[in-house]
Amino acid sequence: MVLDILKKNQLSVTEGRKKILELFLHNEGALAHADIEKKTGEMFDRVTVYRTLNTFVEKGIIHLIPTTDNSILYALCKDNCEAGHHHDNHVHFICDVCNKTTCLDEVTVPEVKLPIGFTPNHAEMVVTGVCDDCK
């Protein structure tokens, strides 16, 4: 599984990439750099984690989630991942209780009518509230 994804994206198979990709595959929600650093412990250098995450974003294996605090959240979305690249037009949900961020793969970002003069390219939507686990 992990190997397939790396090879499909023409990436060298290294311990760091395998481990970090596994974290995303076995983790429901989104992850921040700090989460990954905690979970991998002393295994890799901070810089390696940063570079691995950037590589994955460039290849479209994971994608960024917009937030209002100054944190960068990354998530792998199962459906798109298989296809090798992301459409990433789904809504993200951040739980006010457990703070977990979830990709709602089945909820598509709705179209909005913009004022005259504005041309849309991409739209992101983040909903906060109470998630299924915390209800």
Added chain:
Amino acid sequence: MVLDILKKNQLSVTEGRKKILELFLHNEGALAHADIEKKTGEMFDRVTVYRTLNTFVEKGIIHLIPTTDNSILYALCKDNCEAGHHHDNHVHFICDVCNKTTCLDEVTVPEVKLPIGFTPNHAEMVVTGVCDDCK
């Protein structure tokens, strides 16, 4: 104008608050902390700018805009500001060309149907593309 807003929110009137609030009033788009520091130059300490922005957010004079890089963007939205507090349910637009962020006060964030178990509280939407100035 500036004084009205500060008094309405029960804030002491200081040089820093007046100057920063003016920046928002005379600036179309959103501002990051770094923008404000550049525009105020040596007038105030960085810490004062941080604290002023936090105070304004708490009082609802300005609000945060979600981004995918790790930057915090602040914007004052004319309509709500007059009322003393924000509804902040409008769409934000980030121009791919000039990178300016605009509040589309007249475009409301649409409702979406969430999966069973999820209860929404607040929704944010950010659209990227080409703005009116850059078209």
Added chain:
DNA sequence: GTATTTTTGCAATAGTGTTGCAAGTTTAAA
């Protein structure tokens, strides 16, 4: 005008992210 409350500036600290380079690992090809 003075006392009280609030805000500011400074110094120190912590967190976040990037770059250059040498050493190490992976890949591909003989």
Added chain:
DNA sequence: TTTAAACTTGCAACACTATTGCAAAAATAC
């Protein structure tokens, strides 16, 4: 299977972003 080329990693250094405590200064209230 060995070797050479390409790529990735770790380290050190650096830059930027943000927060806290405390004393001095300013604003408000009386």
